[in-house]
Amino acid sequence: FAAAQRWRFRHLFVDEYQDLNRLQDRLLRAWLGDRPDLAVVGDPNQAIYGWNGAEPGYLTDIERLHPGTEVVVLEDSYRSTPQILATAGAVLGDRPGSAAALRPHRPDGPVPTIVGYATDQDEANGIARAAHDHHGPGRGWSSQAVLVRTNGQIAVIERALRRAAIPHRVRGAGDLLADRDVAGLLRDLDRRREPLATTLSDLQLAIDADRAELEAAEDPELPETTAAGRRIAAFQQVLRLGRDLLVVEPTARADDFGGWLRATLRDEGTERGDAVDIVSFHAAKGLEWSVVHVAGLEAGFVPVSHARTDDARAEEQRLLYVALTRAADVLRCTWAAQRTFGEREVERRPSPLLGPLRAVAAELAAAGTDAPDPTGALADSRAALDPPDAPPAPDPVAEADALRRALQRWRDAEARKVAAAPTVVLSDKAVEALVRVRPTSSDELAGLRDVGPATRERHGTRLLAIVAEPASA
Known part of the structure; x- marks a missing residue:
């Protein structure tokens, strides 16, 4: 058998060798x-x-483990600007085993920025505004990503992007299918013959009970690091998807949801249009974007609170290095002084790894070798053209909120006239489509799949008027 296998696999090539484990x-x-x-x-x-179980020593000690090995050191980088590489390299410091500094082959770019916010909600809104500012001709939404250390950070960022009408997707959601707790939940769903709304209510109660136990624990700061915390994060994603289905199928049953959920999760990671990616640090490995927003750079997240040994802390440094080097042109790092965990608001401190980043960023700015951020230059040009008393540029988050509220007030009033649920008049998906696209003509309105022909015929003129005047609607 061994001889047959060795004849079959005569030339062996292994990528990502630093991730090799003993088996x-x-x-x-x-x-x-x-x-x-x-x-x-x-x-x-x-x-x-x-x-x-990965042991990078299999790579760093390869000449000893495989005598006669020829080592070729690759020191050239063609992805990131010199400013991003210098900043990311500061995270690694002079730890033993750190590779030589990479040689950049990209022109200079803007110095990476580090921004602190009062709360995690403020941070998420700031990310949404920055994503809006960096979007434009030649730089679509899909050229940007928001990277997070834990799944628990995703929900607040998703809400902010949704409020700003910024298309987005959570990469790696398909991993839910491999989750043992979710697999058990799917089997239970297949057996239930009840309205999906009832099932989701039960699921919410289960999540609340698990969260209450975690909040009573000694270390509630990072529930995602415990088995119960991971279950909560997974079930919250299932709950979100279930509510999405109820929007379009209010009469859906639990046993229907199981099949729909499997199909949805299998498709979650595929490309579906122009959208900002929300990705965990681990899932981002091997990917790259023009603009990267690295969120939640706080003690307890980076390094994660359970990284207590030297090896674990060194791995956290490498993980942040991976996150930072996903950026090709623009890198933003953010943190929040207060973050909500369940019902509790927790004071936060900036990550200790931000110190080296700040120092290098300050040196780069003082050296003056960086190129300005194109979005900043555009803003400066606009400001120069505006008269001194010109009103400030509209806030995309506030603007989207105003339009969303106007549409919701209108549909509530229409629903009262016919004694129906507001979503019968205009679904939540239709509201979000109108906020995102902001059609200006009947043809553009007809291009929205979520606004059906009956709705367009009955309410099209009024909807276009609301979109045109969101503040006064």
């Missing part, structure tokens, strides 16, 4: 036998799977 090394050696026909590629600074 994988044994398999690799069994395939190799006494042959030296092995080529590997890896980056010790991107070793971030210690929790899965």
Whole structure:
């Protein structure tokens, strides 16, 4: 058997070699036998799977473990600007095993920025505004990403982007199908013959009960790091998807939801139009965007609170390095002085890893070698053209909120006239489509799938008027 396998796999090539664990090394050696026909590629600074048994020493000690190995050091970077590489490199410091500094082959760009906010809601709104500012010709929504350390950070950012009518998607949601608790939930859903609304109410009660236990625990700051916390994060995503289905299918049953959920989660990670990605640090590995917003750079998140050993803290440094180097052109780092966990508001401190970032960013700014951020130059040009007493530029979040409220007030009034639910007059998805697209003509209105022909015929003129005058509607 061994001879057959070695004949079948005669030339072995291993990518991401820094993520090799002991079991994988044994398999690799069994395939190799006494042959030296092995080529590997890896980056010790991107070793971030210690929790899965990965040992970067298989890469850093490869000359000892595989005598006769020829090592070729790749020191050229073609993704990120010099400013981003210098800032990201500061996170690694002079730790043993750190690779040599990369040589950038991109022109200068803006110095990465670090912004602190009063609350996590303020941080999310700030990210939405920055995403809006960086969107424009030649830079679509899909050229931007928001990176987070834990799944628990996603909900507040999603709400802010939704309020600002910024299209977005959560990458990696398909991992829910592999979650043991979600698999059990899906089996339970398949057996239920009751309205989905009832099932979701029960699920909300279960989530609330788990959250209450976590909040009573000694360390409530990072519930996502416990088994119960991970279950809450997973079930909250299921709950969100269930509510999405109820918007379009108010009479949906629990047993229908299971099949729909499986199909939805399998498709979640695929490209679906121009949208900002929301991604965890781990899931972002191997990806890149022009503009990256790294959120929640606070003690307890980065490094994560359970990273108590030197090895664990070193891995947290490498994980942040991976997150920062996903950016090609623009890098924004943010944190919040207060964050909500369940019903509790917790005071936060900036991540200790922000210190080196700030120092390098200050040096880069003082050196004056950076290129201005194009969005900042555009804002300066607009300000120069405006008269001194010109009103400030509209806030995209506030503007979207005003239009959303106007549409909701109108549909509530129409619903009272016919004694129907507001969503019968205009669904939540239709409201969001109107806020996002802001049609100015009947043809543009007809292009919105969520606004049906009956709604367009009956209310099209009024809807266009509301969109045109959101503040006064």
